[in-house]
Amino acid sequence: MEKPKQLRARGGIWFALGDQQLHIGVEEPFAPARKAHVALRVGIDELDRIAAALPNVEWDESLPGVRRFYTADPWGNRIELKAGANAQR
Numbered sequence: 353m354e355k356p357k358q359l360r361a362r363g364g365i366w367f368a369l370g371d372q373q374l375h376i377g378v379e380e381p382f383a384p385a386r387k388a389h390v391a392l393r394v395g396i397d398e399l400d401r402i403a404a405a406l407p408n409v410e411w412d413e414s415l416p417g418v419r420r421f422y423t424a425d426p427w428g429n430r431i432e433l434k435a436g437a438n439a440q441r
Contacts, residue, residue, distance in 0.1 A: 384428030391420075391432040399435040 353368040364377040374390075394402065396419065403409045403421055410422045420434035 382427070384424075384430075386428070386430050389422070389430035389432055391434060394433055394435055396435040399433055402433060 353366045353373070355364070355366050362377070364375065366376070367374045399419055399421075403411075406423050408423055412420050412422060418434055418436040420432055420436075423431050423433070425431060
């Protein structure tokens with residue numbers, strides 16, 4: 353999605369899907385976030401489909417009732433995707 357004109361000089365990019373938005377900013381010097389991360393909740397069927405489409409997936413079974421995995425964006429930032437009855441944790 354297009355950023356408001358008054359915010360464009362700050363850099364970064366915004367995405368939209370339905371009512372949801374994701375705003376990504378950039379810091380200099382760049383260092384990927386390997387511990388802090390975004391967690392996205394998806395449906396169980398979506399979770400498996402997304403995992404199958406990604407080249408690097410690390411499954412984590414440490415939370416009962418939650419299926420989740422970690423991956424990274426192209427710049428090395430950690431991303432968690434999760435599904436299940438207790439996925440709000």
